[in-house]
Amino acid sequence: MAKVNPEFATELMKYGVGDFKACFNCGNCTATCSLSTNDSSFPREMIRFTTLGLENEIKSSLKPWECYYCGECSNECPRQANPDELMMTLRRWLTAKYDWTGLSGVLYRSLTLTIVALLLVAAGVFFFARSADFDTETLLHTGHLFEMLAIATVFLVIFVPNLLRMWYFSIVKSGVKAPLKSYFTALSELFVQMFTQKRAKDCDEEDNFRWLEHLVLVFAYLSLLFTTVFLNWFGTESLFIIVLGYVESFLIFVITIHFVSGRIKRNKALNKFSQPSDWLFVIWLLLMGLTAFMVRLFIDLNILENNIWIHLIHLIVLAQWALIIVPFGKWTHFLYRSFGLYFARIKAKKQSA
């Protein structure tokens, strides 16, 4: 028998959901959603599960990751129950459930603790820089080393266990006994969705610009990461790498400015109900692009040594990004969505076998 959590809706409100209880179960949203299918029907089912407090069913569901927040469902909802917002909130809640440290949940629920965490990281970077007498060479070298260590640690200590938990909740606990072969045959789904977000095009057929913008941002971000970590952008003399880094950081800056202005204007469905985690994500990404661009510019103008403050700001933003936003914030959606669609494909293969 399904276990019911009568407090589930109340708990979910801490993750940002509004008045989904206005829903009277008409099904317009599911009929409208271009990503909902007979085999994988949403968002109405998710609203019903939430209303009934079927927490375990939601925890094992991958449907929230199948939604790309186009907002069509909410446009057609006669009760203004905002099913798109509920789907987004469920993604935050699921992220908190996957995270073995529990920190994602704490930070999603408390803006105060998020600010405290950001300040602690900033203070840590500042005191480290002071102990190194704000020496340019030391800071550049440490920043580079930190990036490499942070990527490896976050991946091994946070992401691998969390993805295993996601797999356990959605596949093992659901009783799906998928053969090993299906994990390999479904791998293309993982990489295609991760790097192209192909489904987002189907979600927002009339607005391919959003998809394209997101695609460019993902590539600019990943390639800037590669350029700074593996090609040592701040230390290289190669003109090609220098220009490449400028282009990547400039693209990140321009696109995130557009995202921030969209959130201020609330001009699209996905901008209507911004939570602190949404703001943090876009603002810190913007700051990453801007400060990285400026550090390299100051190096090229030979003025970094007398203006080490810009590198200090960049290091603070980088450390906050790598230690808070990437492992416990909205960045994880990029990863969980790709794996969510991958696991959903494995489940579907098993069910159709």
Ligand code: SF4
């Ligand atoms: S969320 Fe709105 S459209 Fe969907 S079932 Fe409820 S009332 Fe109908």
Ligand code: SF4
């Ligand atoms: S926001 Fe778009 S993809 Fe998500 S449930 Fe609504 S219509 Fe479907």
